[in-house]
Amino acid sequence: MTNPFVGKSLVAMPRxxxxxxxxxxxxxxxxxxxxxxxxxxxxxxHGLSEADVLLSIGLPxxxxxxxxxxxxxxxxxxxxxxxxxxxxxDWKSCLPITPYVGLSFSRDxxxxxxxxxxxxxxxxxxxxxxxxxxxxxxxICENTWLVHAVPADLLxxxxxxxxxxxxxxxxxxxxxxxxxxxxxx
Numbered sequence: 001m002t003n004p005f006v007g008k009s010l011v012a013m014p015r016x017x018x019x020x021x022x023x024x025x026x027x028x029x030x031x032x033x034x035x036x037x038x039x040x041x042x043x044x045x046h047g048l049s050e051a052d053v054l055l056s057i058g059l060p061x062x063x064x065x066x067x068x069x070x071x072x073x074x075x076x077x078x079x080x081x082x083x084x085x086x087x088x089x090d091w092k093s094c095l096p097i098t099p100y101v102g103l104s105f106s107r108d109x110x111x112x113x114x115x116x117x118x119x120x121x122x123x124x125x126x127x128x129x130x131x132x133x134x135x136x137x138x139x140i141c142e143n144t145w146l147v148h149a150v151p152a153d154l155l156x157x158x159x160x161x162x163x164x165x166x167x168x169x170x171x172x173x174x175x176x177x178x179x180x181x182x183x184x185x
Contacts, residue, residue, distance in 0.1 A: 005031040005136065007098040009150040010038065011167050014178050016144050020075045023164040026129055026145075027084060027155050029095060029103050036131040039073035039084050039103070041123060041155050042163035050113075050124050053081065059114040071160070074129030083109050085122035086152060100152035121156040146171065 010026040021040070030037040051066035073082055083104045089096045093106035112118035131139070139145055148171050158166050168175045 010145040073125035078127040085119040
């Protein structure tokens with residue numbers, strides 16, 4: 001049986017007004033009997049760059065993406081550093097999510113990024129999103145989230161301020177036509 005959520009994206013419905021998840025797109029990494037885990041890909045941490053994060057852990061910040069933004073992956077483990085990335089997937093702590101997207105949280109990938117030897121496409125994130133067993137299914141049944149397969153290039157390269165709209169358009173949905181209140185079938 002295939003997992004209906006891993007490798008997919010959750011797209012927040014307009015009625016979701018939680019400040020952590022309003023207009024968010026979440027890349028789902030784990031969904032099993034223990035709960036669900038993902039990363040918000042379009043919530044920038046304002047005023048914080050990759051250089052700032054690298055310097056805070058004692059690494060030189062002279063790589064080509066040093067001025068790139070850092071993203072808030074969610075309200076859980078806000079001090080945890082996660083790298084959502086494209087190939088390669090041979091880092092010490094890498095969880096391949098799809099053939100095109102992986103999640104790593106070991107120092108080797110961070111050191112490689114600092115030396116411009118990391119993955120070509122990635123997002124550096126602080127924190128993650130988590131759901132207890134059954135919680136995500138309940139939220140989907142309440143029309144809080146849409147579930148959709150989103151291309152890796154969109155997850156890793158779309159500017160944060162346009163990501164929600166772009167993902168909905170890829171789904172064939174015009175964002176302005178989504179209702180704030182939805183029913184259930």
